[in-house]
Amino acid sequence: MILSNNHIDNSDESAFSPPRPNIMLLGLLMALSTMANSIVAPMLPIYATKLNATPTQIGLLVSIFGFVRFVIQPIIGNYSDKWGHRRVIQAMLALFTIAGLGYAVGENIQSLLFFRSIQAIAVGGLSVSIRAYINQITTKNNRGGVNGTISAMQNAGSLLGPVVGGVAADWLSIQAPFYLLSFFSLIGLILSFSLPNVKFNQYNIDSNKHDKKQTRWPNALYLLAGINILEFVGLGIWVTLWPIFASETMHWNSSLIGLSFSISALASLITAPVWGKISDLYGRTISGITGLLFLLIQPVAVVLFNHNFVLLWLCFVLAGAGGTGYFNAYYTIVGDLSPDGDVGKIQGVLGAASQLGNSAGSILGSFIWQALTIQIAFWTDASILMICIIGYIPLFITEMRTRKQNKTYEEELTQ
Incomplete structure (x- = not known):
């Protein structure tokens, strides 16, 4: 649990x-x-x-x-x-x-x-x-x-x-x-x-007792939804502005920009099963927080170390892996928290909210770029990811407390 x-x-x-x-x-x-x-x-x-x-x-x-x-x-x-x-x-x-x-x-x-x-x-x-x-x-x-x-x-x-x-x-x-x-x-x-x-869910002993009128979504689900919307705002900023920054400031060609996305996708592909195991063995929030930290490195590195080619590509790898770690935690926690019979509804509502966050991020990033600088837009992305990490702290505390209680209960059963 x-x-x-x-x-x-x-x-x-x-x-x-x-x-x-x-x-x-x-x-x-x-x-x-x-x-x-x-x-x-x-x-x-x-x-x-x-x-x-x-x-x-x-x-x-x-x-x-x-x-x-x-x-x-x-x-x-x-x-x-x-x-x-x-x-x-x-x-x-x-x-x-x-x-x-x-x-x-x-x-x-x-x-x-x-x-x-x-x-x-x-x-x-x-x-x-x-x-x-x-x-x-x-x-x-x-x-x-x-x-x-x-x-x-x-x-x-x-x-x-x-x-x-x-x-x-x-x-x-x-x-x-x-x-x-x-x-x-x-x-x-x-x-x-x-x-x-x-x-x-065939493994939920309360499935047959489900009553939608009595279903109440847990508060943690609302917190998780807010975190995910913010994460998608940051994602919208990054996806919109990184190709522009790479082309105009760093003078990368289209192939190199495309390769940066492909490297992240490849890292995501390779590490996805690993994040799943981490999530099950050590906790969903461990996976989520670590993934967000990896994502946070990317916009910071682009602003501060954009002349260090090797470091940048390492950051793309970490960001690709981090994105998978975050989303693995997100989808798994949503599954853990969703009342049986409301799973599809919750996935639909949260998915729609994510789309809204992504669009808002694209608009916000473009506005900051035009009104201020593109570097400030990347710092905004990093700040949003930091807020997401802070938002995960209550979830982390709750999860660790629950895992400890369950471990104590299991030890009592074996005595």
């Missing part, structure tokens, strides 16, 4: 473990969907220009994705709890398949905007339903490790997608990446029928 809903769970959860084929299948579905999404992301603006889209329309093509996710995720999360997460996973993969075909045969920017919205629904719904499904088939003793496995597969898809999409566009046609989006999504849809249909 880690962070609880105001009580200590003394059940022997270690006796239960979700079937490994189900975990690997979930990871494969996450990898396929992430790869499908990242295949088209770099190609979409290029494709839009070939359809004579204006710069404003291309900007709308990008922004509508986040807006639709912000609106739709809480709705899908709520219905995912009612209908079953497996059904929602299948529905979202079907939408992915439709979106890819729609892109490929689209003849104007209006059709691209429509199918971009469909894709946003699919991405948002799949993110919510897969994480909620994970919570339904895991216990507090193995949830961190499972989330680590899923994150590793997700990162693998993110790494492969742009490469596959770029090669397909160069060697076949500009429409080829969109057909691949449909192809990989269709494979995922077929595989998803192998997932067992689980409505409530």
Whole structure:
């Protein structure tokens, strides 16, 4: 037991473990969907220009994705709890398949905007339903490790997608990446029928007693949500301004800037399972705080040591690993704290809030850059991450106290 809903769970959860084929299948579905999404992301603006889209329309093509996710995720999360997460996973993969075909045969920017919205629904719904499904088939003793496995597969898809999409566009046609989006999504849809249909957590002895009218979200969940929104504000600042700073101040070319993101993604992929084990063995908050500290190093190093090439790349590696450590802790704690039957709703609401934070960070970073300096924007990013670390302290204290109480209880049982 880690962070609880105001009580200590003394059940022997270690006796239960979700079937490994189900975990690997979930990871494969996450990898396929992430790869499908990242295949088209770099190609979409290029494709839009070939359809004579204006710069404003291309900007709308990008922004509508986040807006639709912000609106739709809480709705899908709520219905995912009612209908079953497996059904929602299948529905979202079907939408992915439709979106890819729609892109490929689209003849104007209006059709691209429509199918971009469909894709946003699919991405948002799949993110919510897969994480909620994970919570339904895991216990507090193995949830961190499972989330680590899923994150590793997700990162693998993110790494492969742009490469596959770029090669397909160069060697076949500009429409080829969109057909691949449909192809990989269709494979995922077929595989998803192998997932067992689980409505409530089979390891929660109170599942059958669940009453939504009596459900009260724990206070720690609100604190965690606030921390995550702030983290996404910082992420929005970084993603928006780092390429500009690297290009204009450090005179890096596009390949080098892209490689900096790829190095972080690779570090994230490699370390994801390790963070999962750390989370399960030593505590979620240990993983979260350490991950945030690694992330904090990145904007500080860019401002202070941007001429030290080796140190910068080391910081990119640490930041990639740190991001995975933080998100592993976040998703696992959300799973630990979510009342059974509200898992999808909570994932949807928090996911929407994250999208809002990311957009706010992009706007805030741009404003600080124009009004002051880009360096101050990076210091703002670092300050936000420090606030997140401070916010984790009450969660850390609660978790350590709970772990100590559980350890004392187990020792009493063995005497």
